[in-house]
Amino acid sequence: MAATFDLTLDCADAQLLAAFWKTALGYVDEPPPAPFTTREEWLAQFDLPEDESADDGAWLCDPDGAGPRLSLFKVPEAKTGKNRLHIDIRVPGHGGPDERWARVRAESERLVTAGATVLEEYDGHHVVMADPEGNEFCVGAASA
CATH class of the missing domain: 3.30.720 (Signal recognition particle alu RNA binding heterodimer, srp9/1)
Known part of the structure; x- marks a missing residue:
């Protein structure tokens, strides 16, 4: 187990x-x-x-x-470097690569509205983002 x-x-x-x-x-x-x-x-x-x-x-x-x-x-100390562990948010849904990428982009836009920042975009695959305190995370499509 x-x-x-x-x-x-x-x-x-x-x-x-x-x-x-x-x-x-x-x-x-x-x-x-x-x-x-x-x-x-x-x-x-x-x-x-x-x-x-x-x-x-x-x-x-x-x-x-x-x-x-x-x-x-x-905690009293500030974040000083890149996370050694990060969260990957997997956007659910089926369809072709363009449909899946559209969902990833829509989710990343929703999270920007919630306070996140886009750090880097890997077109067609995933978006690297940071939460409101700078902790990195990724948004990508769930496995088909």
Whole structure:
């Protein structure tokens, strides 16, 4: 049996990036662990330092339970280099190469509207983008 995994992203503004990645991936806020009813209630058990708050983190999940969870945590240091691991967003759908590329372009345009930046376009294959804090990711067509 394969291991499950979550992805964790360090950031300057967890709520800003959570909003972006929910839009990009179709994810939702992950409910707090039982028996807690809110994240604030759950976090209270950890006796956080006074300068930290519930807004310094965000926990997202695939509403269908298929994709990995995504956690975002505020850190004091800025991003300084290229990601060693990045997310590939695969746009679903069938059709020929032109139809698939049109869907990739439309998705990348949607994500620009949500706050992403296009870094490079590999015509007919994929688009390299950055989220609002500069974390690289790619948009491409799902395997046929």
